[in-house]
Amino acid sequence: MQDVELISPQLAILDEEPYYHAVGDEVPLYESAYRNRLPVLLKGPTGCGKTRFVEYMAWKLKRPLVTVACHDDLTAADLVGRYLIVGGQTVWMDGPLAAAVRAGAICYLDEVVEARKDTMVVIHPLADSRRVLPVEKRGELVHAPAEFMLVISYNPGYQSVLKELKQSTRQRFVAFEFDYPDAEIEAAIVSRETGIGRDVAAKLVKFAAMTRNLKGSGLDEGASTRLLVHAGKLIADGVTPVAACRAAIAQAVTDEPEMLAAVHEMSSSIF
Amino acid sequence: MTGDPAAIEVLLERWLEAEFTRHPVAPLAESIAALPRQQRDFALDWVKRTATVNVHVAHMVARHVPGMLAHMDPRTVEAWIMQAMDACDRDGLKAALEVLRDPQRFVRLGREHAAGAVFDDIAGILRSFVTGLAGRALRLEQGDATWTDGETLYLPPVVAEMESAADNFQLAKAMVTLLWAQTRFGTFRADIVAHCGRFPDPARAQRLFHTLETLRLEACIDRELPGLGREMRRMKVGTPGVLPAGRAGGTPNAAWLDYAERLAAPASTVEDTLSLLACAYADEPAVPPWQGQLFPEKVAELMAARIEREKMLLRVKLNTLLEERQQAPRDDAPAPEVELRALESEVMELPRFEMTIDAAPVPIPEDVRQLLTSIQLDLGEIPPEYLQPAGPGEYDPSLIQPEQKDPDDVWKGTYHEEGAVFFPEWDYGRQHYRKNWCVVREKDVAPVNDEFVAGVLRRYAGHARQLRRTFEAMRDADRRDKRQTEGDDVDFDALVESIAEHHAGMEWNDRVLTRLHRSERDIAALFLVDMSGSTQGWINEAERAALLLLCEAFEALGDRYAIYGFSGMTRKKCEIFRIKRFDEPYDDTVRGRISGVRPQDYTRMGFAIRHATELLCAVEAKTRLLITLSDGKPDDYHDNYRGKYGIEDTRRALLEATRAGIRPFCITLDQEARDYLPHLYGAARYTVVDDVAKLPYKVADIYRRLTL
Numbered sequence: 001m002q003d004v005e006l007i008s009p010q011l012a013i014l015d016e017e018p019y020y021h022a023v024g025d026e027v028p029l030y031e032s033a034y035r036n037r038l039p040v041l042l043k044g045p046t047g048c049g050k051t052r053f054v055e056y057m058a059w060k061l062k063r064p065l066v067t068v069a070c071h072d073d074l075t076a077a078d079l080v081g082r083y084l085i086v087g088g089q090t091v092w093m094d095g096p097l098a099a100a101v102r103a104g105a106i107c108y109l110d111e112v113v114e115a116r117k118d119t120m121v122v123i124h125p126l127a128d129s130r131r132v133l134p135v136e137k138r139g140e141l142v143h144a145p146a147e148f149m150l151v152i153s154y155n156p157g158y159q160s161v162l163k164e165l166k167q168s169t170r171q172r173f174v175a176f177e178f179d180y181p182d183a184e185i186e187a188a189i190v191s192r193e194t195g196i197g198r199d200v201a202a203k204l205v206k207f208a209a210m211t212r213n214l215k216g217s218g219l220d221e222g223a224s225t226r227l228l229v230h231a232g233k234l235i236a237d238g239v240t241p242v243a244a245c246r247a248a249i250a251q252a253v254t255d256e257p258e259m260l261a262a263v264h265e266m267s268s269s270i271f
Numbered sequence: 272m273t274g275d276p277a278a279i280e281v282l283l284e285r286w287l288e289a290e291f292t293r294h295p296v297a298p299l300a301e302s303i304a305a306l307p308r309q310q311r312d313f314a315l316d317w318v319k320r321t322a323t324v325n326v327h328v329a330h331m332v333a334r335h336v337p338g339m340l341a342h343m344d345p346r347t348v349e350a351w352i353m354q355a356m357d358a359c360d361r362d363g364l365k366a367a368l369e370v371l372r373d374p375q376r377f378v379r380l381g382r383e384h385a386a387g388a389v390f391d392d393i394a395g396i397l398r399s400f401v402t403g404l405a406g407r408a409l410r411l412e413q414g415d416a417t418w419t420d421g422e423t424l425y426l427p428p429v430v431a432e433m434e435s436a437a438d439n440f441q442l443a444k445a446m447v448t449l450l451w452a453q454t455r456f457g458t459f460r461a462d463i464v465a466h467c468g469r470f471p472d473p474a475r476a477q478r479l480f481h482t483l484e485t486l487r488l489e490a491c492i493d494r495e496l497p498g499l500g501r502e503m504r505r506m507k508v509g510t511p512g513v514l515p516a517g518r519a520g521g522t523p524n525a526a527w528l529d530y531a532e533r534l535a536a537p538a539s540t541v542e543d544t545l546s547l548l549a550c551a552y553a554d555e556p557a558v559p560p561w562q563g564q565l566f567p568e569k570v571a572e573l574m575a576a577r578i579e580r581e582k583m584l585l586r587v588k589l590n591t592l593l594e595e596r597q598q599a600p601r602d603d604a605p606a607p608e609v610e611l612r613a614l615e616s617e618v619m620e621l622p623r624f625e626m627t628i629d630a631a632p633v634p635i636p637e638d639v640r641q642l643l644t645s646i647q648l649d650l651g652e653i654p655p656e657y658l659q660p661a662g663p664g665e666y667d668p669s670l671i672q673p674e675q676k677d678p679d680d681v682w683k684g685t686y687h688e689e690g691a692v693f694f695p696e697w698d699y700g701r702q703h704y705r706k707n708w709c710v711v712r713e714k715d716v717a718p719v720n721d722e723f724v725a726g727v728l729r730r731y732a733g734h735a736r737q738l739r740r741t742f743e744a745m746r747d748a749d750r751r752d753k754r755q756t757e758g759d760d761v762d763f764d765a766l767v768e769s770i771a772e773h774h775a776g777m778e779w780n781d782r783v784l785t786r787l788h789r790s791e792r793d794i795a796a797l798f799l800v801d802m803s804g805s806t807q808g809w810i811n812e813a814e815r816a817a818l819l820l821l822c823e824a825f826e827a828l829g830d831r832y833a834i835y836g837f838s839g840m841t842r843k844k845c846e847i848f849r850i851k852r853f854d855e856p857y858d859d860t861v862r863g864r865i866s867g868v869r870p871q872d873y874t875r876m877g878f879a880i881r882h883a884t885e886l887l888c889a890v891e892a893k894t895r896l897l898i899t900l901s902d903g904k905p906d907d908y909h910d911n912y913r914g915k916y917g918i919e920d921t922r923r924a925l926l927e928a929t930r931a932g933i934r935p936f937c938i939t940l941d942q943e944a945r946d947y948l949p950h951l952y953g954a955a956r957y958t959v960v961d962d963v964a965k966l967p968y969k970v971a972d973i974y975r976r977l978t979l
Binding site for chain 2: 261267
């Protein structure tokens with residue numbers, strides 16, 4: 001098996017600074033975890049800045065970033081790699097996780113609870129002091145260089161009891177808790193990302209706060225910062241605020257007619 | 272229905288029982304016949320339906336509806352009739368006739384013709400809207416007027432002061448927001464009654480205070496919710512004579528304009544309103560349509576109780592928090608210092624807090640946060656004595672937890688409805704639900720540890736073994752099948768073997784792939800067992816044995832299941848008996864409960880099916896089954912549940928279940944079942960077990976065939 005060609009995807013370092021507004025001391029904490037070669041777990045509702053934060057830190061630490069969106073069809077082979085036949089030859093193609101390990105990149109597994117449990121145990125040896133990735137099909141043990149870092153994220157508010165992070169997995173990580181930023185910061189972020197004025201952004205944030213009050217009383221989640229950015233972009237493009245809220249926010253968070261009407265009434269009361 | 276008065280008269284004579292009541296029917300027939308086709312059908316339909324309740328009621332309906340239809344849309348008229356029906360259900364015939372006697376009292380029309388916003392239609396949306404607004408969690412209920420007591424917002428049954436349905440909805444939204452604003456912006460922080468009492472005419476003073484305060488709150492709403500503020504201004508323009516106007520109406524009164532401007536200052540409070548009351552006392556202007564009414568005494572009453580309760584609650588919760596952090600105050604050590612620091616906030620914004628215990632920051636749990644908000648709304652601040660944690664000996668627990676009344680006290684002479692849940696019932700004659708009709712309670716079956724369980728398992732041992740084998744074969748789970756001819760990944764072990772064998776000269780084996788098999792069996796089943804008195808004897812024993820064997824089979828299968836019994840005597844005492852909940856394991860307690868199942872009272876089925884529907888909807892599963900084990904028709908003591916009424920209500924409940932995505936099925940011992948079960952469950956969704964002794968054998972088997 002030794003002379004089978006190994007193909008590992010090329011990874012690039014981000015050259016443009018991603019916009020990220022720090023909320024607390026998450027940046028130095030992350031840097032400290034990186035220096036100590038500890039893996040990181042980001043907890044928080046959807047659309048509150050977890051992925052953007054990882055992008056920012058990857059840029060700041062000057063490492064390439066590999067992102068994997070997890071889902072329940074994700075197999076270990078999808079992460080680690082598989083044999084393929086290319087031009088009549090058998091080659092080994094590294095999966096994103098193996099590629100990141102070899103290159104000393106940052107590997108970000110987004111929404112990690114969505115993946116099947118048997119797939120998740122692949123990351124266990126990487127997430128403890130061993131920092132190795134076993135590639136059984138090649139009979140290889142890939143040792144992670146010092147620059148490698150593993151980051152996972154998940155949304156703990158997700159209803160289904162069946163989808164929880166096992167203790168054996170979660171206790172290997174340093175955990176950060178993310179939430180929607182304070183009103184002024186959120187308005188600043190929305191304004192910066194979309195180009196709309198601060199007053200309109202502040203109204204969008206107020207609208208989002210109203211929908212977040214509905215969490216548990218008809219909505220699974222209130223509007224995320226990401227949805228506000230979507231709405232803001234539509235508004236910047238000339239769509240009326242109420243229509244933008246309806247399309248970008250209301251329809252995205254619920255399908256129930258009564259709840260849709262209520263959310264619509266909220267947006268039309270603010271704008 | 273043709274517009275022929277004579278034909279209509281014949282119908283009315285029959286429905287209104289004219290020969291007994293002597294009501295003159297001819298003029299009613301004339302006015303109904305004169306209506307356009309759709310309205311005529313509407314009127315006749317409702318006369319017929321209400322006639323099943325009472326002929327006097329139907330007569331009133333026939334008399335008023337034609338006139339009402341000239342001024343209101345049919346939905347509003349319908350709401351008026353429903354109001355009467357609800358009054359009848361709650362308080363009897365006289366209350367219903369009161370409502371019907373005077374349609375004008377029911378709905379204040381602001382226009383010649385209006386399409387009203389009916390409370391039942393808009394309550395859901397408005398409730399969510401109010402939840403979205405910040406502050407104390409407020410309820411929304413239907414009342415006789417538009418007002419709030421600080422904890423509940425009340426709206427009238429129909430809002431019809433504007434012309435179109437959309438405008439009336441906006442008006443209702445404005446009403447609700449104004450009521451919310453009263454709590455949010457501190458209207459009740461002042462002693463309104465005392466202040467107004469100083470004037471020669473306290474009632475007038477209170478009205479004027481209300482009008483002034485509404486001006487202040489309108490400005491607050493305009494700042495918080497500019498879109499709604501704009502709507503409200505538009506509606507004011509469309510409503511002539513409204514403030515700010517003098518008594519003459521129409522012309523803006525300079526003094527009131529001035530008051531409005533002063534109260535519109537961002538930092539103004541209820542004290543500013545009160546200070547203007549003396550000057551404003553002279554004039555009484557027209558009020559905007561959303562003003563509603565003020566009942567400060569009722570507010571004060573609730574507020575006093577709430578302040579007491581919340582002070583205690585906060586202190587208790589702080590104590591709990593300290594205990595969790597092992598910092599609970601002890602006799603020998605000084606108590607830890609709890610401090611709250613209000614974070615900077617804009618004027619009129621409710622400040623958020625940071626809490627420290629002995630100067631170390633502590634996250635504030637959600638329930639404590641809500642409590643702090645509520646206290647702030649009442650008092651404007653958190654007084655320092657509220658931050659002293661209260662240990663167990665220091666407070667009166669009954670303040671916080673209302674006395675729990677024992678459900679078994681009912682029928683011991685003290686009837687009460689506490690701790691019970693209300694379910695509606697379908698009246699097929701009226702073609703409408705009777706609201707809050709059945710008083711339902713959930714109880715546990717007391718486990719009985721006797722020889723029954725062991726006896727059954729012994730007697731049916733062979734059958735149980737067979738069941739377990741059969742059900743185990745039905746199990747399904749996610750797995751990876753190896754050595755497949757088709758699949759998504761390579762089975763290396765099989766591949767290596769194939770290559771080696773091929774090398775050795777044997778034929779190439781193409782089973783070298785693996786395939787992911789996904790489990791598709793995702794079932795939750797709820798068994799509803801008839802525990803009526805008619806199951807006494809053999810049937811009860813057979814039912815219990817069947818349940819035991821069912822549980823044994825389910826343990827081998829892995830589907831989620833629950834078992835509940837039901838029984839009742841009249842609508843006021845409907846009971847659901849928990850034998851096994853979904854999340855409960857099948858253990859000795861459950862076995863004991865099955866053994867403890869005893870015949871109770873009657874078979875009022877509707878509420879049981881509705882309750883089971885709620886339980887099933889709370890479980891996540893692709894397939895949800897509701898399987899009823901019954902021995903006969905729906906029946907109840909004394910009232911008309913026996914007969915068509917009960918069957919129709921049961922059928923309606925089953926339709927509701929089907930609409931909720933549940934599949935109902937019935938296993939019955941009643942040999943006459945073929946007369947009524949097809950009507951209830953549908954032709955293919957029931958099965959009759961003709962011999963009681965066979966029931967234990969059949970139930971599990973029926974389930975198996977249902978879910979293959």
